[in-house]
Amino acid sequence: MKLSIIVPVYNMASDNKLTFCLDSLINQTIDDYEIIAVDDASTDNSLEILKEYKEKYPDKFSYIESPVNTHQGGAKNKGIKAAKGDWIGFIDSDDWISPNYYETMLKKAEETGADMVGCDFSLVSEHSFEVGTIQANGREDQSGVLDTAKKRSLVLDGGSLCVKIYRRERIINDGLWFPENIFYEDNAVGNSYLVMANHYEYMKLPMYYYYQHSTSTVHTVDMNRCEDRMQASRLMLKEAIKRGYYDEVKEELDYKFIILFYLNTVFSYVRGTSFPKLSFVKKIGREFIEILPDYENNKYFKERINEEEKKMIKLQLKNTCGFVIYYKMLWAYRKLRYGKEAN
Numbered sequence: 001m002k003l004s005i006i007v008p009v010y011n012m013a014s015d016n017k018l019t020f021c022l023d024s025l026i027n028q029t030i031d032d033y034e035i036i037a038v039d040d041a042s043t044d045n046s047l048e049i050l051k052e053y054k055e056k057y058p059d060k061f062s063y064i065e066s067p068v069n070t071h072q073g074g075a076k077n078k079g080i081k082a083a084k085g086d087w088i089g090f091i092d093s094d095d096w097i098s099p100n101y102y103e104t105m106l107k108k109a110e111e112t113g114a115d116m117v118g119c120d121f122s123l124v125s126e127h128s129f130e131v132g133t134i135q136a137n138g139r140e141d142q143s144g145v146l147d148t149a150k151k152r153s154l155v156l157d158g159g160s161l162c163v164k165i166y167r168r169e170r171i172i173n174d175g176l177w178f179p180e181n182i183f184y185e186d187n188a189v190g191n192s193y194l195v196m197a198n199h200y201e202y203m204k205l206p207m208y209y210y211y212q213h214s215t216s217t218v219h220t221v222d223m224n225r226c227e228d229r230m231q232a233s234r235l236m237l238k239e240a241i242k243r244g245y246y247d248e249v250k251e252e253l254d255y256k257f258i259i260l261f262y263l264n265t266v267f268s269y270v271r272g273t274s275f276p277k278l279s280f281v282k283k284i285g286r287e288f289i290e291i292l293p294d295y296e297n298n299k300y301f302k303e304r305i306n307e308e309e310k311k312m313i314k315l316q317l318k319n320t321c322g323f324v325i326y327y328k329m330l331w332a333y334r335k336l337r338y339g340k341e342a343n
Helices: 014-026 046-056 071-082 101-112 148-157 168-174 185-195 223-243 247-272 278-291 299-304 307-318 320-341
Strands: 003-009 033-039 061-065 087-090 116-124 133-135 164-167 199-211
Touching (some): 003 014, 003 071, 014 046, 033 046, 033 071, 046 061, 061 071, 071 087, 071 168, 087 168, 101 116, 101 164, 101 199, 133 199, 148 185, 148 247, 164 168, 185 223, 185 247, 223 247, 223 278, 247 278, 247 299, 247 307, 247 320, 278 307, 278 320
Parallel strands (some): 003 087, 033 061, 116 199
Antiparallel strands (some): 087 164, 116 164
16 A cells, blocks of 8 residues: 555544545545544544544545544554555644645655655635645755755754655654654654655645644643643653764754743743743743753854844743743733734
8 A cells, every 4th residue: 555644633523624634635636545543532523523434435544443532642653553555644633635745745755765755834724725824844955865964954944744744664663653642742753753764855835734723732822731842842852862863963953942842832831821820930941941051052042043032031041020021011012013913
């Protein structure tokens, strides 16, 4: 079999999200593939929808019913273990793809000998195949056999794991399993998927549709989600050390840790919660400094972080209460002035 498509599913039945995703998979322009949906103990009627698709498309569609919720990492692992295809693709169950998405990617892999292929995606807020705001998911200079320079570039700007395909034997042979029972599982092992490949090909085509809605993981902020992001960031560094590529891409990994563990977590938590706990904000900063005390010397921190953010980082590390008050007021002002475009 040429391809296995793995779809983690949890409570995606409403608003036609799951059916629109599955229909886009059923209607792919290739023949030799399977769809493996993994229901992660949904509490809505997502499982019933999967059963209907299994009945309608028995030769193409199958599902796995998980008795307990293990989050997307657990669902992906179950799908990988069941997959029979030479290639594996992941897709979030509220997103969808162009009809020729997999045919185009597989053709590029066959032409070039790549073991990983990716493309761009577009941000959309309604169910249609009209391309929305295009987001680059890579760069053309990353294509080819992966040397150190390309690996460093992929760690920095490798894009989403969902918007790529991978040779299954590489996933299995390298043991590229996802952590379970946490959100942000891609952050933990994503670099291994990227830098342990031999040959990557990037296609400047927006064939993946990333659905924007209020219930998605990236739009949900609470302390538990923040803890998961921090744990995924810790695992990211441990993964690189364990697999022996940390030193090769150290500067890039450290910068990614700055962003994922600290910046994204602190700012999103304070911004997204009505009454942020000062002890938690202080804890984030304290652990960040313990793990990366020389963060200010990181070349990408110097180049990519703007001066206002640098000042706020220093404020938080010195005076957490002052930081929270200042940032809350700043965010309120920006929302008042710019509305939804504030960031």
